[in-house]
Amino acid sequence: MKYENFSAKKLQICVFFCNFAPKMENLYRHLYHWYEINHRILPWRETEDPYAIWLSEIILQQTRVAQGMEYYMRFLNRWPTVEDLAKADEAEVLREWQGLGYYSRARNLHKAAKMIGSSFPKTFEELRALPGVGDYTAGAIASFAYNLPYPAMDGNVYRVVARLLDIDEAFDTSAGKKLFHQKIEELLDREHPRLFNSAIMEFGALHCTPALGDACMTCPLQECCLGYAHGTAEVLPVRKPRPKVRDRWFTYHVYLCGDETLIRRREEKDIWYHLYEFPCEEGQTEDKYPFTHVLSHQKLHARFIVHNVQKMPDIAGTICIRWDELNDYALSRLTLRALDTMQHKA
Numbered sequence: 081m082k083y084e085n086f087s088a089k090k091l092q093i094c095v096f097f098c099n100f101a102p103k104m105e106n107l108y109r110h111l112y113h114w115y116e117i118n119h120r121i122l123p124w125r126e127t128e129d130p131y132a133i134w135l136s137e138i139i140l141q142q143t144r145v146a147q148g149m150e151y152y153m154r155f156l157n158r159w160p161t162v163e164d165l166a167k168a169d170e171a172e173v174l175r176e177w178q179g180l181g182y183y184s185r186a187r188n189l190h191k192a193a194k195m196i197g198s199s200f201p202k203t204f205e206e207l208r209a210l211p212g213v214g215d216y217t218a219g220a221i222a223s224f225a226y227n228l229p230y231p232a233m234d235g236n237v238y239r240v241v242a243r244l245l246d247i248d249e250a251f252d253t254s255a256g257k258k259l260f261h262q263k264i265e266e267l268l269d270r271e272h273p274r275l276f277n278s279a280i281m282e283f284g285a286l287h288c289t290p291a292l293g294d295a296c297m298t299c300p301l302q303e304c305c306l307g308y309a310h311g312t313a314e315v316l317p318v319r320k321p322r323p324k325v326r327d328r329w330f331t332y333h334v335y336l337c338g339d340e341t342l343i344r345r346r347e348e349k350d351i352w353y354h355l356y357e358f359p360c361e362e363g364q365t366e367d368k369y370p371f372t373h374v375l376s377h378q379k380l381h382a383r384f385i386v387h388n389v390q391k392m393p394d395i396a397g398t399i400c401i402r403w404d405e406l407n408d409y410a411l412s413r414l415t416l417r418a419l420d421t422m423q424h425k426a
């Protein structure tokens with residue numbers, strides 16, 4: 081071995097792991113004790129029904145728990161089993177999803193329900209093969225529903241692991257993912273994977289949060305935490321530099337003729353595929369764009385111009401509907417916000 085290639089940091093991690101094995105019991109004990117006292121009562125953590133767990137995991141991707149809860153209850157009430165969801169129309173599913181954003185999640189949910197049929201997949205590999213299910217979601221369902229020993233690495237877990245082990249490799253690169261995956265495999269409590277995954281996720285969500293404040297002072301894992309010991313916890317985890325955000329400008333035309341209006345379905349392979357909106361043109365002008373809507377890699381600027389007309393214009397691809405029928409169509413969040421503003425002004 082070339083000693084110059086063996087960095088001080090690697091040595092520390094190695095020493096940590098050498099000494100860590102006997103301390104693992106302590107880590108689990110402190111973590112589980114913390115979890116028992118502090119965890120939130122979340123309906124998807126109180127069930128072992130793989131369908132309900134899957135639903136919650138898909139809804140909670142890029143969605144806050146408070147908002148996700150409402151959608152989770154609504155979906156389960158409307159489609160209590162995976163067979164029920166498979167029988168629904170895609171348009172109904174999108175309509176129910178309205179307001180959550182990232183509609184590909186809803187389309188994949190529906191597609192997967194159709195593939196599943198009556199028997200929910202029971203292995204990690206079968207779960208991973210479903211559309212919209214990556215390593216994290218497959219690990220979450222496998223451990224929460226079947227108590228199988230797979231990690232579930234969400235953003236909270238990446239953060240806790242980066243700090244506990246003082247890992248300064250960016251977690252969102254392929255090399256970083258591989259390293260973190262290897263570390264969580266070493267940390268995972270194989271006897272109690274359901275409890276371990278629930279506890280470490282909740283610990284990241286509630287205690288070892290992005291803004292640490294004085295959390296380390298009261299932390300039950302402090303004695304096992306390299307990030308705390310080295311004073312690096314605050315700057316971890318490390319991300320790769322974000323891609324440049326693309327700005328786009330949209331002008332929407334809201335035609336009103338009596339109680340009717342025009343809408344169109346987005347058919348382009350672009351944002352909001354298969355959602356409905358008012359006729360629209362894209363491109364920047366000198367005018368003001370009062371609405372801003374931020375997506376992961378795009379910043380949208382929009383304005384809505386109301387035209388009171390005697391006769392509807394003939395615009396290709398649009399349909400004429402009554403204003404009060406707008407609720408029956410899946411609309412983008414931006415359009416919903418604009419409608420909300422218009423209704424407040426009316």
Ligand code: SF4
Pocket residue numbers: 240243244287288292295296297299300301302305307308313
């Ligand atoms: S000591 Fe601080 S950084 Fe380490 S696990 Fe606890 S809260 Fe997180």
